Amino acid sequence: MFLFSPSVTPAVRSHLNAQAAFLNDMNKSLSRAYQELCQLNIQLGQTLLEESTIAGHQLLATDRPNEAFSIAASRAQPASEKLRAYGQHLARMAADAQVDISRVAEQHIQETAKTARTLADEVARVAAEETDRSLRHQEETLKNFRDPFQQGAWRGEMAAHGTMQHAGNGSGGADAASFQGNVQSAGQQAGVKAAKAG
Known part of the structure; x- marks a missing residue:
């Protein structure tokens, strides 16, 4: 119509x-x-x-x-x-x-x-x-929705986690190797002292 x-x-x-x-x-x-x-x-x-x-x-x-x-x-x-x-x-x-x-x-x-x-x-x-x-x-x-304070803490945790991963992937490998060498030399020194004492 x-x-x-x-x-x-x-x-x-x-x-x-x-x-x-x-x-x-x-x-x-x-x-x-x-x-x-x-x-x-x-x-x-x-x-x-x-x-x-x-x-x-x-x-x-x-x-x-x-x-x-x-x-x-x-x-x-x-x-x-x-x-x-x-x-x-x-x-x-x-x-x-x-x-x-x-x-x-x-x-x-x-x-x-x-x-x-x-x-x-x-x-x-x-x-x-x-x-x-x-x-x-x-x-x-x-x-x-996220609380702005929680978002800041979450970002800080993510940044710290990323730094730790970066350190583990980069120079942290050398630190781990030196730590492993130190442990081996300390073990050898303890073995030498025990042999002398015996």
Whole structure:
């Protein structure tokens, strides 16, 4: 019925279309009732104008005051009959308009309620997905979060460990060799002392 942007979900689109169809039909019913009321008012105005014009011509044509009163009295009854008929037409039009509006509401209320339920379910589903996504994002943020003091200590441990490895891989090998030589010479010296003592 209407053009929507691609970001509008089908549930929103169907609900808006149902609302627009309901308002469109309701507007047609109200416009039709208003048009009938205007036509009835125009018809009443024309009839009363014709009656008053005829009565005015007759009053201007008469010479005697007795006839003027009788002419005015004779024209009063048809005018009151016309006003009574206008009231009846008005009541019938109001009843017809009410029936028409009730029919339109009955036609559209089920579809509108159905699309409203679908839209509410869609909104609830999207809200639940957004909540889950937000919770997952917060959990990931908490997992990746480190205390700045712990990060500094961790970096210091890593630097010390790297220095020890570097020392073990570089000049630390020579130190280990000299230590091993010292242990061997100390062992030999102890063996020589034991031989002399024996």
